[in-house]
Every structure is written in C-alpha cells, then in structure tokens.
Amino acid sequence: MDQGITFQDVTYRRQDRLILRGISLSLTARRIGVIGRNGSGKTTLLRLMAGLVAPSSGQIRLDGLDPAADRRAMLDRVGILFQNPDHQILFPTVEEELAFGLRQQGASATEAAAEVATLLQAEGRSHWAKALVASLSHGQKQWLCLMAVLLMRPATLLLDEPFAALDLPTQARLARRLAVLPQRIVTISHDPDAVAAADHLVWIEGGEVARQGRPADVLPAFRAEMARLGDADADTDLSH
Numbered sequence: 496m497d498q499g500i501t502f503q504d505v506t507y508r509r510q511d512r513l514i515l516r517g518i519s520l521s522l523t524a525r526r527i528g529v530i531g532r533n534g535s536g537k538t539t540l541l542r543l544m545a546g547l548v549a550p551s552s553g554q555i556r557l558d559g560l561d562p563a564a565d566r567r568a569m570l571d572r573v574g575i576l577f578q579n580p581d582h583q584i585l586f587p588t589v590e591e592e593l594a595f596g597l598r599q600q601g602a603s604a605t606e607a608a609a610e611v612a613t614l615l616q617a618e619g620r621s622h623w624a625k626a627l628v629a630s631l632s633h634g635q636k637q638w639l640c641l642m643a644v645l646l647m648r649p650a651t652l653l654l655d656e657p658f659a660a661l662d663l664p665t666q667a668r669l670a671r672r673l674a675v676l677p678q679r680i681v682t683i684s685h686d687p688d689a690v691a692a693a694d695h696l697v698w699i700e701g702g703e704v705a706r707q708g709r710p711a712d713v714l715p716a717f718r719a720e721m722a723r724l725g726d727a728d729a730d731t732d733l734s735h
C-alpha cells in the first residue's frame with residue numbers, strides 16, 4: 496500500500512467560499528508541520544486528511560485510502576486532537592474518557608482500566624482517575640484528550656495546536672513523549688516554535704500552499720512575513 500498523505504489539486508468550498516484551492520502535497524515524512532495564520536485553512540486541511548469532510552474537487556489519499564470514503568478504516572488509523580477539547584470529551588470522569596477509545600478498539604473493561612491506570616501513573620496523575628472532567632482547566636482537558644488519542648495508538652496523529660493551552664512543564668513533557676513515538680504526526684500551529692522540529696513543513700496562506708520544505712527553508716520566510724504583517728497592522732493603528 497502507498498505510504499504517506501497525498502493531495503492532488505484539492506479544493507474545498509463551503510457555500511460560495513473557496514477555503515482551500517489547488518492544494519497538492521506528497522507527505523512522507525514522520526514529523527509533518529502545517530503552519531499559517533488564523534483562518535488560513537490549517538484546520539480544514541486536517542479535517543480533509545481525517546476524512547471528516549470530503550474535498551470539493553481533487554483527490555486525497557492517506558496510506559492509499561480515500562479518507563472521506565473510508566471513515567471506518569480511518570477511525571483505527573487516524574487520531575485527531577481538536578483545538579477545543581470540549582468538542583471531543585464525552586464522559587464525566589477522566590478514567591472513563593481515557594478508557595472509551597480502548598473499549599471501542601475491543602479491549603475488555605479490565606484491560607482498558609489497567610492501561611489507563613498505567614498511563615496516569617506514568618504521567619504522575621493517578622489521583623486524577625476519578626476526577627470530574629468538568630473540574631479540569633482548559634489545558635488539563637487538552638492534555639486529557641491527547642492522552643486518550645495516544646492510548647489508541649493510531650498510525651497517524653493529527654494535532655491541532657496541541658501546545659497552545661498547556662503550561663511550560665506540560666509542554667516539555669508532551670514534546671518528549673511525542674518525540675519518541677514511532678507514529679506519523681501532523682502538527683498544525685501558527686507558532687513557528689511548535690513546528691520547528693518537523694521533518695517537513697507546509698506553510699498555508701489564504702487556502703494555498705505558500706511554501707513547503709525543511710523548517711530551516713520555510714520558517715525564516717514565514718517569520719519575516721509575519722513580522723511584516725504585524726508591522727503593517729501597527730502602522731494602520733497609528734494612522735487612526
């Protein structure tokens with residue numbers, strides 16, 4: 496089977512708006528970053544990769560499969576962390592939320608409970624098992640969602656701003672944990688630091704690929720453009 500994520504001239508339209516246009520990508524790296532400003536189309540790209548939405552035109556393949564046509568296969572292969580954990584969490588307690596995906600994958604209640612307990616212990620958070628999810632902070636909920644996804648061991652992880660709400664120690668622990676995972680990881684962010692370690696970086700601007708390549712080749716131009724746009728806003732503000 497073809498390994499990798501490919502987009503062939505992909506367009507995505509909502510009503511009259513063209514959100515992504517002419518996207519062609521051939522992604523075979525293990526660590527893939529997607530960078531771009533707010534509203535540039537990063538999350539939409541991720542949703543297309545997972546098959547949550549279908550392209551308006553063009554073709555997408557994830558390891559040879561059409562994600563939108565083969566949702567069932569995607570559930571086992573692709574784990575997604577959304578930007579907003581409240582869109583993802585289903586259960587009242589931490590241990591129930593963590594066990595759910597494992598149960599879906601066929602683990603018995605006892606097996607799932609044992610895996611969850613091992614994970615919480617490794618994270619130094621055994622005391623969280625019975626905690627109510629509603630009592631967690633935003634960052635803590637994001638951490639919980641990520642742990643739930645990691646427990647399912649999907650071959651591809653799609654992470655939408657995974658570090659944004661996390662405090663620095665949790666970010667550092669998470670970065671270490673992700674670094675050793677054998678899986679393909681696609682991380683999207685507007686923050687160059689969050690994707691600087693990627694093997695391949697795609698910069699999305701206005702629904703198109705502005706540039707792609709190694710971070711060393713993409714990030715200097717991205718930073719320069721962001722600084723230019725920031726300065727332009729400041730000048731505009733001053734003129735009022």
Ligand SMILES: Nc1ncnc2c1ncn2[C@@H]1O[C@H](COP(=O)(O)OP(=O)(O)OP(=O)(O)O)[C@@H](O)[C@H]1O
Pocket residue numbers: 509512514531532533534535536537538539540685
């Ligand atoms: N369901 C939708 N209906 C209409 N417009 C949408 C929809 N989803 C996204 N858009 C629009 O498409 C554009 C790209 O959105 P997207 O969420 O992919 O951007 P993003 O790069 O992930 O942004 P951010 O960094 O702010 O999360 C935005 O202008 C957004 O308003």
